[in-house]
Amino acid sequence: MSKTLVAYYSRSGHTQRIAEMLAKRLGADVEAIQDGSQRRGPGGFLRSAVEALFGMEPELQPIQHPPKDYDLVLVGTPVWFGHVSSPVRRYLRDHRDEIRRAAFFCTQGGRSAQHAFTDMGQVLARQPEGTLSLGDWDIEHDGCGPALDGFAQKLDLH
Ligand SMILES: Cc1cc2nc3c(=O)[nH]c(=O)nc-3n(C[C@H](O)[C@H](O)[C@H](O)COP(=O)(O)O)c2cc1C
Numbered sequence: 282m283s284k285t286l287v288a289y290y291s292r293s294g295h296t297q298r299i300a301e302m303l304a305k306r307l308g309a310d311v312e313a314i315q316d317g318s319q320r321r322g323p324g325g326f327l328r329s330a331v332e333a334l335f336g337m338e339p340e341l342q343p344i345q346h347p348p349k350d351y352d353l354v355l356v357g358t359p360v361w362f363g364h365v366s367s368p369v370r371r372y373l374r375d376h377r378d379e380i381r382r383a384a385f386f387c388t389q390g391g392r393s394a395q396h397a398f399t400d401m402g403q404v405l406a407r408q409p410e411g412t413l414s415l416g417d418w419d420i421e422h423d424g425c426g427p428a429l430d431g432f433a434q435k436l437d438l439h
Contacts, residue, residue, distance in 0.1 A: 285309035285438065286346050289357035290368040292320050292329065295388040295420045296357045302425065303355060303386065306433040310351070315342040316368045333361035336400075338371035349379035353410075353436065356380075358397060360389035360414075365400040373404040380405065384436055386413040388420060411435055 287309045289300035297313065304311045316339040319325050332339065348354050354376075358369035365373075365387075373380075385401050387394045394414035402408050413432040419425050 284351045285353045285355065286312060286348060286351040287355045287357065288312040288314055288344075288346070288348070288372060290314040290316075290359070290366050290372070291357075292325075292359060292366070295415075295417060296359050296386075298420060299386060299388060299415055299425065299429070300355075300357050302429055303357075303433060306429060307355075307436070307438065309355070310346050312344055312346045314344075314368050314372045316340060316371070317342065329367065330362050332367035333364040336364070336370065337367050338374055339367050341368060341371055341375070344372075344376075347379065348376045351381075353382045353384065353438065354380045355384045355386060355436075356401065357386045357388070358401070360387050360392065360394050360397045363392065363396045365397045365404075370400065370404055373401060377405045377407075383407065383409045384411040384413075384432075385409045386415070386432070388415050388417065390417050410437070
């Protein structure tokens with residue numbers, strides 16, 4: 282059985298919820314990517330927007346689970362102005378040489394996640410083995426179960 286890690290950043294809880302549901306299905310460890318930035322309120326929203334739009338990469342807190350210890354790493358991000366969130370961009374940059382196999386998931390308010398996945402693939406310099414995008418309405422109304430089941434089953438966990 283392969284060893285799997287679910288690493289995610291979450292500003293307001295959606296991506297965390299999905300990460301925990303995926304980890305439960307996959308028997309995976311969980312890494313909460315954290316930075317020191319204040320992202321609450323209008324100021325935090327603005328900072329997050331600017332960082333995402335300009336491809337900025339904030340300093341991160343130390344990680345608990347080195348990706349090199351895992352066969353597969355699922356990386357999750359909220360979509361920020363069509364892009365990957367800045368903490369996840371930094372995480373991928375810092376660990377891209379340690380990540381052997383990757384899959385991506387994202388949460389979003391309704392617009393397409395394709396640019397965010399493109400960002401992630403570019404930083405990692407590799408295509409993911411799978412992607413999953415989930416909308417806020419489904420997350421808040423417990424509507425993600427079948428999509429998560431399908432995504433987890435498609436990942437090759439030999
Ligand atoms: C700064 C910022 C920018 C956002 N931009 C988008 C966007 O471009 N498209 C979209 O569908 N949702 C956008 N959202 C909504 C979030 O992607 C969505 O609510 C997500 O589920 C939040 O995940 P979290 O609770 O894990 O932080 C944005 C949210 C923030 C805070």
